[in-house]
Amino acid sequence: MAYPNEKLSEEKVFKDPVHRYIHVRDKVIWDLIGTKEFQRLRRIRQLGTTFLTFHGAEHSRFNHSLGVYEIVRRIVDDVFQGRPEWDEDERLLSLCAALLHDLGHGPFSHSFEKVFHLDHEAFTQAIILGNTEINRVLSQIGSDFPKKVTEVIAKTYPNKQVVSLISSQIDADRMDYLQRDAFYTGVSYGHFDMERILRLMRPREDQVVIKYSGMHAVEDYIMSRYQMYWQVYFHPVTRSAEVILTKILHRAKALYEDGYPFKCKPKHFYSIFSEKVTIEDYLKLDESIIxxxxxxxxxxxxxxxxxxxxxxxxxxxxxxxEFHPTNEQLMRLMELTSLFKKAGIDPDYYLVVDSSSDLPYDFYRPGEEEERLPIHLLMQNGEIRELSRESEIVDAISGKRRTDHKLYFPLDLLNDFSSKRNIKKKIISLLQLHK
Structure with missing residues (x-):
């Protein structure tokens, strides 16, 4: 290895259904892609259980990560290059952080994290800083380079321009997953004019801004994101599969803690069940194992x-x-819980309220949890203006969180209640299935 700025003797190209081609010219990027930690992302689906709703959604964190890298490469090589506000020394750091931003995702991603109280960003940083092939490649650039990459991913790196490329309300991460997820699910919602947005991006001190003439393309992007969340990411059938997935993992952990004699011992889960998971154990987990x-x-x-x-x-x-957490419906839920127990169905596993919530766009609220850096427009007179101040469409949805609640249950088990007709009748009435 002869980093930091060594180029490949010949450019490598990945054929991609979203960006057509993904170009790799830097040897460090090529070597990172070849590490076992990055190759593991081939075995982690990008959309978790969504493949059970949209059968085409089999794509992986691997091809999403390549897509984010490609968008950032285009920005720093084609849009920012030569501009006085952009520091060329940040180029390689931006590319590496873009490529590795999802490195720590576990199998079925967010569902897995919630059950075992894990944090994929913390694992991403631990993998980059640990005794890994990734770390050895990055360390060839400089002993402090792996730490810089983790700082970009953790949004603590001093140069906020670099951070905003992969972590903002209009970043390469979102621009890739919206288009990629739309392509593989077969929906039309996630499409927007990325070419125009990229062309009109400009580096400014501590942020990336969009020229005012690109405002309508940004509006389209925000509405695409809004539609994708409610039509794809929060699809109730996908959430049903997630509920079952999480309950399997909860049940397996509970049985393990009770000393249940598994026929197939969950040895890959031992360290997670005991909350003593190591990086080595974590990297052995992928969706094929689960x-x-x-x-x-x-x-x-x-x-x-x-x-x-x-x-x-x-x-x-x-x-x-549908479930609304009003006093009336919470009382109804308590009654349903009691009836499920009488029927011999454990409500902890078979009667589940699931909630989804999204904030499509927000202006800057300093000091609040999950601070969201807003999208800024570069006006014709050089002034910087926050997007919702100029766009009536964005202003209409700014700061407005939408939440959806569903109550999940196994209808097929209720239909088997031939000997418990009175209980079945009460449950169906409370669930309002007769309507």
Missing amino acids: LFYFQEWQDEDDPILSDLCKRFINRILFKYV
């Missing part, structure tokens, strides 16, 4: 674990009804 256990656990003696695994593997998902 699905192997789900396949095997279909034959376990525990009826709940067996049933939930059969549901996930064979796509026998829970049904759902």
Whole structure:
């Protein structure tokens, strides 16, 4: 290795369905892609359980990460290059951070994180800084370079221009996943004029701004994001699969803690169950491993674990009804919980309220949790203006969080209540399934 600025003798190209081609000219980027930690992302789906709703959504964190890298490469090489406000010394750092920003995602990503209280960003940083192939490649650039990469990903790097390229309300991460997820799910919502947005991006001190003439393309981008969240990411069928997935993992952990004699021992989960997970253990986990256990656990003696695994593997998902957390509906939920117990169905695993929430765009609220740096427009007179001050469309949705609640349950089990008709009738009435 002869970094930091060594180029490949010949440019490498990945054929990509979203960006047409992904270009690799820097040897460090090529070597990072070849590490086992980055190759692991081929075995982590980008959209978790969404493939059970949109059958084309089989794409991985690997191709998304390449896409984010390509967008940043185009920005720093084609748009920012030569501009006095951009420091060329930040180029390689920007490219590496873009490529590695999702390195720490676990199998089924956010569902897995919630169950075991893990943080993929913390694992991303630990992998980059640990005894890994990734770290050895990055360290060839400089002993402090891996730390700089983690600072960009953690949004603590001093140069906010670099941070905003992969972490802002209009960043390369979002621009790639909206288009990529739209392509693989087959929907039209996620499409927007990225070419125009990129062409009109400008580096400014501590931020990246968009020329005013690109405002309508940015409006389209924000509305595309809004539609993708509610039509794809928060799809109720996908959430049903996530509910079952999380309940499988909760059940397996509970059985392990109770000393249950698994036929197929969850050895890959031991360190996670005991909350002593190491980087080595974590990197061995991918979705093929998880699905192997789900396949095997279909034959376990525990009826709940067996049933939930059969549901996930064979796509026998829970049904759902709308749920609003009012006093009346919370009382109804308590009554349903009692009826489920009388019917011999454990409500902890088979009666689940799931909530999804999104804030499509927000202006700057300093000091608040999850501060959101707004999108700024570069006006014709050189003034910098926050987007919602100029766009009536964006102003109409700024700071407005939308939340959706669903109540999930196994309708097929209720239909088997031939000997408990009175209970079934009460449950169906409370669920308002007769309407």
